Amino acid sequence: VDTCNLMQRGEGMLIGSQASGMFLxxxxxxxxxxxxxxxxxxxxxxxxxxxxxxxxxRYLSELKTGDTVTIVDSKGKQREGIVGRVKIESRPLMLIEAKAGDRTLTAILQNAETIKLVGKDGNPVSVAKLKKGDEVLVRLEEGARHFGKKIEETIIEK
Known part of the structure; x- marks a missing residue:
């Protein structure tokens, strides 16, 4: 996702395979x-x-030029960004899993040195160098979503 905004170290977007838990x-x-x-x-x-x-x-596949996105920093501060372009490319992917209490969160990201999550200390950590036990920042939510909006419902995401 290429934006019309400049981001700093420790700033990015919340992404995940489950709406109930996303990685920074x-x-x-x-x-x-x-x-x-x-x-x-x-x-x-x-x-x-x-x-x-x-x-x-929203799903990443739905984003297009001119859409608004939320940019988040390691402290949880949010600001608005504008999508300049969305590129969909075929690249090697890897599964990222994190435990948060009794929950398992996942994301599928490109397997490359330059792709980074934000660590507990606010510094970027390359997905290619992640090890079991490394701590990264995630956002947790309760409930379910329908058409992107939070609703009261029981849902199981695997």
Whole structure:
């Protein structure tokens, strides 16, 4: 998701395979040996994924130029961003799993050094270097969603 906004280190978007728990995926705000920083971009992963936008969720596959997205920092502060372009590419993917209490959260992200989650300390952590026991930032919600809006219902997401 390429935005019309610049993001800082520790800032990105909330993405996940379940609307009830999303990972803070860091913007491409850091330089790397492979590519220059692209602080306007969040490599958000597989098209089926949910993205948190305000108090709603949407599927990544629904986003288009001109849409509003929510940019979140490591402290939970939110601001609005505008989508400049959405790129859907075929890339190697990996499953990310996290435990939060008795819940298991998942996201499918590109398997690359430059794709990062935000760690507990607010610093980006490459998904390629994640190890069991590493702590990353997630947002948890209760209840279910219907057409992106929170509703009172029992739902099981696997």
């Amino acid at each position: 995926v860091n913007s491409e705000s850091d330089d790397s040996p492979y590519v220059a920083a692209r602080p306007f971009r969040v490599n958000a992963g597989a098209v089926h994924s949910y993205i948190k936008i305000g108090d709603k969720t």
